[in-house]
Amino acid sequence: MAKSEVFVEQMIKKGSERSDMIRRIYLLVGGALILLLVVMLGYNAVILAGPVVLVMVALMVWILWRRVAQEYEYVYTEGNIDIDVVYSRTSRKHLFTLDLRKAVLIAPWGSPEAEKVLPGYKFDKTIYAIHDKPGENTYLVICEYLSRQTLVYFEPDSRILNHLKNYSPRNSVIRQEDLEKEVPNYWEELNKKKTNGSEEEVL
Secondary structure, three states: OOOOOOEEEEEEEOOOHHHHHHHHHHHHHHHHHHHHHHHHOOHHHHHHHHHHHHHHHHHHHHHHHHOOOEEEEEEEEOOEEEEEEEEOOOEEEEEEEEEHHHEEEEEEOOOHHHHHHHHHOOOOEEEEEOOOOOOOOOEEEEEEEOOEEEEEEEOOOHHHHHHHHHHOOOOEOOOHHHHOOOOOOHHHHHHHHHHHOOOOOOO
């Protein structure tokens, strides 16, 4: 009987519900200011450019509005990690694929191992796939991706960390306490926040 392939999925919310709301307010205010500027230019400007500007502003606001709410999706399969960014749960963009065999180092952000290796690299690309700023839950990956020296910040839970340690122990530095952390139910927590009307951050 063939061995079933390992598949682990994790979602990370970028920012808080409050920060999403603030960005949406900025979008609406910015769109309104552009329309107000056209009106202030006079009657002829409104007649000639008004409809075009209105359509352009509406399209711009719609496109940016859909990109305000972002989540990062990590998918671990046997020896590989894929990271996508998901916009408003309607569209996505692939950011990164890691073959663990090609990783130089996977280690906690700020750890002695990371601080020792980082100065020796000049990165062509840096990917932040984390909730907010790097912190105690953040791990970094140093690798070559698409022929470019790449640094990735991400926040894997204990399920993914255990697979990283087991599959690639030589280039993975994993804290023991992180391997034992309880895995939160992302969707359950997110729905609970919305139901309670809370603006607390979902990690």
